[in-house]
Amino acid sequence: MDDHTDQIRKPRADAVRNRERVLEAAKAVFNAGGPEASLEAVAKRAGVGIGTLYRHFPTREALFEAVYRREVEQLSELAEQLKNAKDPVAALRRWLHSGVEFVATKKGMMAALALAVQSGSELHAFSFDRLTKAIGSLLDRAVAAGGMRADISPEDLLRAFFGMCYVHDQAGWQATALRLLDVFIDGLRVRPKIKERAARRTSPAAKRKR
Amino acid sequence: MDDHTDQIRKPRADAVRNRERVLEAAKAVFNAGGPEASLEAVAKRAGVGIGTLYRHFPTREALFEAVYRREVEQLSELAEQLKNAKDPVAALRRWLHSGVEFVATKKGMMAALALAVQSGSELHAFSFDRLTKAIGSLLDRAVAAGGMRADISPEDLLRAFFGMCYVHDQAGWQATALRLLDVFIDGLRVRPKIKERAARRTSPAAKRKR
DNA sequence: TTGTTAAACGGAGGGTGCCTCCGTATCTTC
DNA sequence: GAAGATACGGAGGCACCCTCCGTTTAACAA
DSSP states (O other): OOOSOOOOOOOOHHHHHHHHHHHHHHHHHHHHHOTTOOHHHHHHHHTSOHHHHHHHOSSHHHHHHHHHHHHHHHHHHHHHHHTTOSOHHHHHHHHHHHHHHHHHHOTTHHHHHHHHHHOOSSSOOHHHHHHHHHHHHHHHHHHHTTOBOSOOOHHHHHHHHHHHTTTTTSTTHHHHHHHHHHHHHHHHBOOOOHHHHHHHHTSSOOOOOO | OOOSOOOOOOOOHHHHHHHHHHHHHHHHHHHHHOTTOOHHHHHHHHTSOHHHHHHHOSSHHHHHHHHHHHHHHHHHHHHHHHTTOSOHHHHHHHHHHHHHHHHHHOTTHHHHHHHHHHOOSSSOOHHHHHHHHHHHHHHHHHHHTTOBOSOOOHHHHHHHHHHHTTTTTSTTHHHHHHHHHHHHHHHHBOOOOHHHHHHHHTSSOOOOOO
């Protein structure tokens, strides 16, 4: 039981191709039909057997993660950029708002985030780590700058964000989500100087209906 | 096509009995196994055929509403009582905290609330109206007392509440939810006097882990 | 009581989706 | 080209959803 250098074979061409096809199909199907969409539909669309799909992505979650990995990364990179903004609280706000944008665009995104948020069990999804770190960095800066209370964890904030977006398929939910997030951020703020606050007031805020 | 006084027959005894049984069984099953639990399991537990279950509750949602109606009413009544509290902001906070309690106790409650929150389509569930009104009354008083900004609707708040409870099956979620709700309420407050705020600081707040 | 009839029962059955398993096909390597 | 590893695909078993309709049963009248 030695000798044969464990050289790895080149991965099979068809396998690579099929994986890609499935991913493509899944993206299309999820973005359109929501997260309930059947995996068999995905397989059919990809032109592969259901068995192949399951071999590449053993669970629905795995497929979700793969499909929305790029999006999560984008969101994460955005946080990276915003880290250099001069007003860290505003940066956090902008990041959250972008998150809403993402959810609005990608119909299956919420399901993907749900995984991250629940972070059920051991696997501790890629998305969870990534997003937690992203938020954490923004949060830390805001706290360090003295603009924000320190007793909320990135995980908490992620959950809150997710929660506010929950109703992502109701008409007008975006405005609601943005408003709720703004309120939340206000709650996070260490009491600001009056002027500063008044200034900020002018921009966001949506007019209330009733 | 006249004459026969449309006297209504007394409802059949077995129908009444079965309805009750199903409700009972559903309560048990949902509270234990969560909202995913199969309706067939409910039927079996109730000792009735699946057809009977469907006749009484044509949709899963209908059954949910029926099962959690009492809970929603309790929550709603609590709001009624709290209306007389002297500090309306604190009253709102207490109500929300009670909500968390409810969710913690009843395993299917979140699913029931989900219905209310989504309020998908026309039916505009009983729960939605009831909870919206409950929150509305508390909110209005707080706003009227000058303690709270006026641009958040009861619906919004309900959604936010729901969102904060979303992770209701993770260890320690309750503490998180309470903390998040507190932050949110802080965000809702019209900027308070300093003393007041400092005083409140002492009680709630959970220590942050990291 | 007994008969009539509307109301309710129950579960078979058709549909869909999940996931596994394994005989077959295809690719890589020598 | 042959061998062996790897991947394919879809049949099949399972669970659940929901509908439909022949059978049963309770309410009412005679």
